[in-house]
Amino acid sequence: MKYDFNRVVNRYDTASVKWDEVEKRFGEKDLLPMWVADMDFMVPPPVLDAIKRRAEHGIMGYTSQPESYFDAVMDWMEKRHKWTIKKEWIYFSPGVVPGLNMIIQAFTSPGDKILIQPPVYYPFAGSIINNGRQLVYNQLLFEDGLYKIDFNDLFKKLAGKDVKLLILCSPHNPVGRVWSKEELAELGDMCLDCQTLVVSDEIHCDITYENYVHIPFCAVSDEFGKNSITCTAPSKTFNMPGLQTANLIIPNPAIAETYARYMKKLGLLRPNVFGILLTESAYRCGSKWLDQLLEYLQQNLVFLTGYIRDRIPQIKVVKPEGTYLVWLDCRDLGLGVKQLEQFMLKQAKVALDDGYIFGPGGEGFTRINIACPRSTLEEGLRRIETAVKKLSVMNDS
Ligand SMILES: Cc1ncc(COP(=O)(O)O)c(C=O)c1O
DSSP states (O other), X not given: OOOOTTOOOOOXXXXXXXXXXXXXXXOOSSOEEOOSSXXXXXXXXXXXXXXXXHHHHOOOOOOOOOHHHHHHHHHHHHHHHOOOOOGGGEEXXXXXXXXXXXXXXXXXXXXXXXXXXXXXXXXXXXXXXXXXXXXXXXXXXXXXXXXXXXXXXXXXXXXXXXXXXXXXXXXXXXXXXXXXXXXXXXXXXXXXXXXXXXXXXXXXXXXXXXXXXXXXXXXXXXXXXXXEEEEEOSXXXXXXXXXXXXXXXXXXXXXXXXXXXXXXXXXXXXXXXXXXXXXXXXXXXXXXXXXXXXXXXXXXXXXXXXXXXXXXXXXXXXOOSBSSEEEEEOGGGOOOHHHHHHIIIXXXXXXXXXXXXXXXXXXXXXXXXXXXXXXHHHHHHHHHHHHHHXXXXXXXX
């Protein structure tokens, strides 16, 4: 079956954060939303059928994960990522960000140091600060168009053996890196030596471009597995983040027990009926849909890259290896940090996530979400092109 990713679905009045909250959040009318990591595509048809059948049953009682749920998660990881996981490693969380917050609370104390690698998904810093922990930055290096981990700096930051957690973003949002085995190994060895627990956020693991393969941090070695918690979810892959369902993979029984105890303390014992059902259904039936989605995203990326190269050469595309979020280098527009944000909102009329919110190194960049029908992407790029042309005329006169 051929799935139609060109179809434009009206998302207004669906309580959508991306579409219905855009004006409130950005303070401007008539914006084209290309910001939060949520796709403008419907979930795979078999998943939709599963939810309809379950809704028709009509009783929404307390729910737990059946054996078949765990089997579906394990099969998916094995087939898509050659990653063998065990049922007893799988722990529920009502979303990855809630999971990160619970991990911070369960494994660290107020004032403890937690390291992240900016520019990076901004709720990492938010979760650390909101919990009263100390933020430690290991800023990524940007050299010849490629982002790399600054291992010298990382070693310095970890060497004091007082950094309790490292939150790894793999693949990395927003710079789009799919970390190599060598990079993961170097980082993982340092964390083992320095007694830093690795929390690997792999929510984007299923979205990689041609020639790039995601490697689960936990799968690099048994020792890494025992020193890590991996956050996974079907939400980015199948566009179901509203279901608030994630799985944490925890191979170390002592770490798992601490997490389970903390969940109990919060009374978070049961998942929601649709989250469980759709996760299982997507992992069981969504493979072909995902393959076609990846082709479509690849073509969207080619389209965006060509469009910007030919018509908006003042902006440079940082080539993503994974994720449907593309990091744009806008420094040649010559705008100040907040000016770039205002320019995209007020002149171009597109809602993007401006680079500075991702922390140090994000200034002068912006992030665009290309998981939308080609016509939407084209409209967004056309708006940016028109605004940039006017800006160039103003600068020249
Ligand atoms: C790296 C990363 N982690 C977590 C999330 C959100 O996860 P959840 O919706 O499950 O809390 C996102 C969403 O954009 C993300 O990019």
